[in-house]
Amino acid sequence: MSLTNSQYDAIMRIYQQKQLNNRAKLVKRREEIYQKLPAYAMMEEEIVSLSMEEAKKQLLEDEFSLAQTKAAIHSLIASKQDLLTSNGYSKDYLEDIYDCKDCNDTGYIEGKKCHCFRQAEINLLYTQSNVKNILESENFNTFRFDFYNESYIDPTTGHNSLVLAQNAFDICLHFTQNFDSEFENLLIYGSVGVGKTFLTHCVAKSLLESGHSVIYFTAHQLFDTLAEQKFDTQSADTIPETSTHILDCDLLIIDDLGTELTNSFVSSQLFLCINERFLRKKSTMISTNLSLSKINETYSERTFSRLSGNYKLIKLTGEDIRRKKRRLKT
Numbered sequence: 001m002s003l004t005n006s007q008y009d010a011i012m013r014i015y016q017q018k019q020l021n022n023r024a025k026l027v028k029r030r031e032e033i034y035q036k037l038p039a040y041a042m043m044e045e046e047i048v049s050l051s052m053e054e055a056k057k058q059l060l061e062d063e064f065s066l067a068q069t070k071a072a073i074h075s076l077i078a079s080k081q082d083l084l085t086s087n088g089y090s091k092d093y094l095e096d097i098y099d100c101k102d103c104n105d106t107g108y109i110e111g112k113k114c115h116c117f118r119q120a121e122i123n124l125l126y127t128q129s130n131v132k133n134i135l136e137s138e139n140f141n142t143f144r145f146d147f148y149n150e151s152y153i154d155p156t157t158g159h160n161s162l163v164l165a166q167n168a169f170d171i172c173l174h175f176t177q178n179f180d181s182e183f184e185n186l187l188i189y190g191s192v193g194v195g196k197t198f199l200t201h202c203v204a205k206s207l208l209e210s211g212h213s214v215i216y217f218t219a220h221q222l223f224d225t226l227a228e229q230k231f232d233t234q235s236a237d238t239i240p241e242t243s244t245h246i247l248d249c250d251l252l253i254i255d256d257l258g259t260e261l262t263n264s265f266v267s268s269q270l271f272l273c274i275n276e277r278f279l280r281k282k283s284t285m286i287s288t289n290l291s292l293s294k295i296n297e298t299y300s301e302r303t304f305s306r307l308s309g310n311y312k313l314i315k316l317t318g319e320d321i322r323r324k325k326r327r328l329k330t
Contacts, residue, residue, distance in 0.1 A: 011107070011120045018105045022097040029094055037087060043080050047073055119213050122245060135205035138198050143169060147195070147321045154317040161318030165195065168314045172199050175283075175312075176206040179250075185278070186285045187311040189292065193320030196287040200253050203285060212250040219260040222246075226269050247276050250283065257288040262298055271303040278310055286311070 034041045050073050057066040081091040098105045103114035113121075148162040157164065168188065175184055186203075188196045204214045217225070225246075246252060252273075260266060277284050288295065292313070296304040 015107050047076050138201035139205040140202045152318050185311040188287045188314045190316035193322045194316040194318050214251045215249045216253045218255045219257045223266050252284045254286045258290040267299050
């Protein structure tokens with residue numbers, strides 16, 4: 001989505017605050033080093049003095065003397081770094097501090113938005129902070145296999161619910177660990193309350209922490225968002241330009257597909273969304289309570305063809321975990 005002026009200004013104020021905070025940190029570091037290591041400050045003063053001499057010698061074109069001055073400056077720089085490291089500091093301790101070293105906290109690289117700016121847009125436009133709160137409790141580290149019963153056999157696969165859960169967990173973990181080297185899409189399907197949404201949160205948490213842009217939508221939210229913007233385009237068979245984040249983010253998660261009110265608009269937008277992202281080599285993860293046959297029935301054949309042909313299908317089954325948790329609490 002495009003940002004309003006106030007939204008853009010809000011993000012740029014965040015960058016300005018980052019710059020101010022990091023400058024203040026650097027000032028404190030300098031004060032600390034000058035107090036603890038007076039020799040460091042003396043070396044810096046000598047470098048300033050030699051740099052002024054260097055400028056004069058360049059004007060006089062005194063090549064031999066100029067080379068000697070440059071060598072002296074380089075020697076002092078090395079001595080400063082040695083002084084820092086020998087006292088337990090990193091050699092770059094007094095260099096400029098940046099939250100994002102790719103754009104130096106400007107938000108832009110050669111006139112284009114940095115990945116950190118794009119993530120800031122996503123955080124603002126899609127209230128990722130709300131999702132992040134959930135991710136603190138729902139992630140790979142908190143996934144529990146004891147909710148899945150070996151005696152519960154899935155009739156279509158012949159596997160018990162624990163085996164299916166372990167398989168789903170391994171696929172999702174592999175998906176995040178190899179996200180940058182292997183292009184994949186995931187479709188998790190199964191009955192209500194068996195951990196499908198939990199696994200989407202596991203994937204979202206892992207990829208957000210590794211610096212990827214992730215947009216999480218319930219099916220309701222996604223299609224409501226696209227419907228609100230349909231007036232931006234004259235055709236129902238296109239995705240509005242204002243929805244570029246939906247098409248360009250590293251991972252789009254569509255949770256609970258099938259719970260929305262399905263109509264021709266929803267069906268066409270779903271196909272356009274997953275097809276366009278596939279063409280752009282942008283991964284999509286979908287969870288649904290619908291069976292594969294019901295997906296084929298509910299949406300167009302071309303949508304089902306794209307899902308069955310280009311998505312890794314993951315089935316989860318078993319008892320409703322939410323009911324189990326309520327029983328345990330009782």
